[in-house]
Amino acid sequence: MLDTDTITTPDGRTIGGTVMDLRNITLRFGGVEAIKDISFDIREGEIRAIIGPNGAGKSSMLNVISGFYVPQEGEVWYRGKLRPKMKPYEVAQQGIARTFQNIALFEGMSVLDNVMTGRLGHMKTNMLSQAIWWGRAAKEETENRAAVERVIDFLEIQAIRKTPVGRLPYGLKKRVELARALAAEPSLLLLDEPMAGMNVEEKEDMSRFILDVNDEFGTTIALIEHDMGVVMDLSDRVVVMDYGRKIGDGTPDEVRNNQAVIDAYLGVAHD
Amino acid sequence: MPDQLLFGMEVALNGLMAGVMYALVALGFVLIFKASGIFNYAQGVMALFAAMTLVGIQNGQVPFSYLINAIFGTDIQYFGWQAPALLAILLTVVVMAGFAWLVNRYIFSHLVNQEPIILFMATIGLAYFLEGVADLMWGSEIKKLDVGLPQGINDWIDQTTFEAFGYGFFIDNLDIVATIIAALLVAGLVLFSQYTKQGRALRAVADDHQAALSVGISLNFIWVLVWSIAGFVALVAGIMWGAKSGVQFSLSLIALKALPVLMLGGFTSIPGAIVGGLIIGVGEKLFEFLIGAPFLGGATENWFAYVLALVFLVFRPQGLFGEKIIERV
Numbered sequence: 001m002l003d004t005d006t007i008t009t010p011d012g013r014t015i016g017g018t019v020m021d022l023r024n025i026t027l028r029f030g031g032v033e034a035i036k037d038i039s040f041d042i043r044e045g046e047i048r049a050i051i052g053p054n055g056a057g058k059s060s061m062l063n064v065i066s067g068f069y070v071p072q073e074g075e076v077w078y079r080g081k082l083r084p085k086m087k088p089y090e091v092a093q094q095g096i097a098r099t100f101q102n103i104a105l106f107e108g109m110s111v112l113d114n115v116m117t118g119r120l121g122h123m124k125t126n127m128l129s130q131a132i133w134w135g136r137a138a139k140e141e142t143e144n145r146a147a148v149e150r151v152i153d154f155l156e157i158q159a160i161r162k163t164p165v166g167r168l169p170y171g172l173k174k175r176v177e178l179a180r181a182l183a184a185e186p187s188l189l190l191l192d193e194p195m196a197g198m199n200v201e202e203k204e205d206m207s208r209f210i211l212d213v214n215d216e217f218g219t220t221i222a223l224i225e226h227d228m229g230v231v232m233d234l235s236d237r238v239v240v241m242d243y244g245r246k247i248g249d250g251t252p253d254e255v256r257n258n259q260a261v262i263d264a265y266l267g268v269a270h271d
Numbered sequence: 272m273p274d275q276l277l278f279g280m281e282v283a284l285n286g287l288m289a290g291v292m293y294a295l296v297a298l299g300f301v302l303i304f305k306a307s308g309i310f311n312y313a314q315g316v317m318a319l320f321a322a323m324t325l326v327g328i329q330n331g332q333v334p335f336s337y338l339i340n341a342i343f344g345t346d347i348q349y350f351g352w353q354a355p356a357l358l359a360i361l362l363t364v365v366v367m368a369g370f371a372w373l374v375n376r377y378i379f380s381h382l383v384n385q386e387p388i389i390l391f392m393a394t395i396g397l398a399y400f401l402e403g404v405a406d407l408m409w410g411s412e413i414k415k416l417d418v419g420l421p422q423g424i425n426d427w428i429d430q431t432t433f434e435a436f437g438y439g440f441f442i443d444n445l446d447i448v449a450t451i452i453a454a455l456l457v458a459g460l461v462l463f464s465q466y467t468k469q470g471r472a473l474r475a476v477a478d479d480h481q482a483a484l485s486v487g488i489s490l491n492f493i494w495v496l497v498w499s500i501a502g503f504v505a506l507v508a509g510i511m512w513g514a515k516s517g518v519q520f521s522l523s524l525i526a527l528k529a530l531p532v533l534m535l536g537g538f539t540s541i542p543g544a545i546v547g548g549l550i551i552g553v554g555e556k557l558f559e560f561l562i563g564a565p566f567l568g569g570a571t572e573n574w575f576a577y578v579l580a581l582v583f584l585v586f587r588p589q590g591l592f593g594e595k596i597i598e599r600v
Contacts, residue, residue, distance in 0.1 A: 066485065092487035104482035106475050117475045121487045123468040130467040131459070141466075184486065 007043070009236050010251055016044025018077075019188055019220050020065065025074035027060055034060040035071065036244040042188065047214050048222045049231045052241035053264060058224045059101060061241065062192050065222065066098045067091030079187075093121055097186035099177040101193045101224075107166035111176050114165055115151060118183030119144040151182045154216070155209060171202040175209070182213060189213070191223035195230055203227075207234055228265065232256065240264065277438045282560045283553050288446035290552020291453045292511055296529040297536065297544040298456070299504040304538045306477045306497040309379070309390045313398035315526025317367075317502060320405040322509030322518045324366050326416050327409040329359040334408045356418040360506070367502030368495075375494050383490075402523065411520070416513035420448050449511045453545075456507060460500075460541060469496060531580035537590025546591060551576045 004017035020042040027035040034057045042048045050058050063069040064076070067088040076083040078094065092098075097118070106114050122144055123130075129137035152158055155175050160168060165176060174194060181189055194210065195203045207230060213219050225231045231238065232252040240248035240255055242264040248255045255261055296318065303311045311317075327334065331350040340346055354362070378393055421444040433439035464470035475483045476493045483490065509518075512525055528551075536547025555575040563571030583590065 068481075068484070087489070088484040089487050089489045092485055098485050100481065100485070104479050104485065106478035106482060108478050109474060113471065113474070117471055117483075117486050117488075120468055120472055127463070127467045127469055131462040131470075133466065180486065 009046075010253065011236070013046075013236060015046040015236055018042070019044050019079060020222075021077040022061075022065070023075045023077065025061075025064055025071045025076070027057075027064060027069055027071045033244050035064070037074075038241070038244075038246045039074075040239045040246065040249055042220060042222050043237075045214070045218050045220055046236040047210065047234055048220075049235035049238045050222065050224050050241060051226060051228065051231050051238060053226065055243075056241040056264075057244040058226075058241055059192055062098070062190050062222070062224055065188075066096055066190055092184070095184070095187040096190065097181035097184045097188075098190035099174070099181050099192055099194060101196060103170075103173045103177055105165045105173060105177055105180070108164065110162050110164055111157060111168075111179075112148065112152070112161045114176055115148045115179045115183045116144065118151075118180040119148060121184060122147075147185070148183050151179050154212070155179045155182070171198055171205075174198070174202075174206065178206075178209065178213075182217075182219075185217075186219065189219050189221045191221065193224050193226070195225060195227060203230060210234060274438065277436055279557070279560060281438075281440045281442075282556050284440065284442060285446070286553035286556030287549055288442070288450060288552070289556065290549035291446070291450045291545075292508075292515075292548075293525075293528050293532050293551055294545045294548025295449070295453055295456075295504070295508040295511060296525050297532040297548055298460075298541065299501045299508065300526075300529055300533055301536075301538060301541055301544045302460075302504065303497055303501045305541075306473050307379075307390075307494055308387055308477075309394060310387070310538070311501065312391065312394040312526070313401055314501065314505060314529070315523040316398045316401045316405070317370075317505035318509040318512065318525065319518070319520070319523040320370075320401050320509075321363055321367055321502065321506035322416055322513040322522060323405050323409040323414065325359055325363045325418070325506065325510065326414045326513070326518055328362050329354050329356065329418075332409060337410060338407055360418065360510075363506055364503055367506055368499040371495050371498030371502050374498055375491060379494060380491060398523075402520075413517050413519040414513075416510065416518050418510060418514070420445055420510075420514050422514065445511070445514060452507060452511070456504065457541065457545060463500075469493075473497060528576065531576035533590070534580035535583050535590055537592045540590070540592035543590055543592030551579065554579055 006014050006016050008014050018041045022041070023039050025035055025038050026033065038061065050061055052058050060069060064071050067086050067090065070085060106117065123140060125135075125137040125140050129135050130141070133141070152161060155178060157172065157175055157179060160172060165173060168176065178191070178194065191210070195206050198206060210221065210223070211234065214221055223235070235252060237250060238248070238252055238255045239246060240258070240261045242260075247260040247264060248258040250258075296314065299314045299317070300311060303309055303314070331352040331354060333339070333347050333350060336348050374397065378397065379390070382390055382393060423444055425442045425444050425447060428442045429439040464474060472483070472488045473493055473496065475486070475488060476490060480490060483493075508525070509522065512522055516522070532544060532547040532551050535550055536543025536545070555572045558575050559569065559571050563569055563575070
């Protein structure tokens, strides 16, 4: 049932079998249908973008994947299993990490502590031995710290490790949020508008980090953006949404030449 | 040294000790407020309930015996055993954890994302409900709490100071024990919140619910944990105050003493609760000694703390250690 074949993209990149399969998802808020009967899949090791104009339902889609919203209809298949109804924290524990459109960091805590929270799922020793730094707990903390330091190095935020997050500028906060998500070593990483509100330089930096993460750790990434240019360079495959519907799905080139997509972006009257 | 100065020092020392007791109560408030933004009006009643439960378990009292007797016409009151203090304390901790679970399951899980004032109102309701349950469960008469803590004048301090200054300081053993226990409690809380997985998760939840969910933290679990810890702190405060002045309804009013402490120390700071408690304790005793008794006819201890808190509210509304209030325009 599940597609396990690898496919090769036009860029010559090989991507694996299906990690997540969304089938006929419909999400309503009262009378408003935010997502209408959408199906698509996310494959191992790819960068999958969800794009669309404002209000297209992109963030709602991401919230369905991360368990923050529960769709009224449709099925979410994750790693070959139908996902039962779940709390967001349980979804996170399954290895799906995310960032938020309006940065959600722990403002009062240092960068290091923020990133450390990403490792909570990897800590198994009991409370008492952690408090007194004893036995396996000390070893575990050291291991987790090492993992966190790797992520911090990777995203080049060593200099601000001890700074309380509340004091950082916007662009760096976005990067810390990515670091926290990465620290969890997720098998699927969801990025909600990672480039929103950034200047050109910051956007370039962020794009580079996203590509590097995908390259270095082989992390499967699903991201939302409404800036077409950035997305087309970055992603292997693109889903296009408009007014809660899927209007396009394919490689960046296919999507770029799709008449419905062009209409949605240039603004054609809907009848 | 002149007698007056020595006496003043003794008063200040006793103030410090009293301050520790205030701080113990304030700690419970800070814990819950930090983690969930709820100002828990019921903290004082929780201390009363914990102390009553402890005494009840120690004496082998049958819970709800009045109710049972009234309904079934029986006459049971005691199981007929005496539980050792340590066992009784452990059982009370279990009861308080169960209470934490119930409170979250039936009250606060239904009030997620509500305005702080609504949560506050809920805790007021909880306070009166718990007060009634406590009376119904264990009876409303004044009880003696004895878990074997030393009480009365500390002879060693009395002797030593007498030999040194020719004036013996009166320091109550119970106050000394309370100070040591408070220090241990705070050290434990700091270790817990800084170094354990759950502590880190707790700080994360205090900061941002959504973000906490996204890294796999269960909000419910953390809230039950926080209320359990607050229940434990309430038990410690209940034991100390109960041993000092008996377990009775007025024990729940110590919560009122915690308010000025919180205004001074800030609602979000554990060190603030301690320092605030000490300042209030020393301040009210010294004020009474220096100004109150000689010039104002005494009994200033009842109101001094509130006046001090008011002055603080005017000049530093976030308290000594509270998070800085920054307004972005």
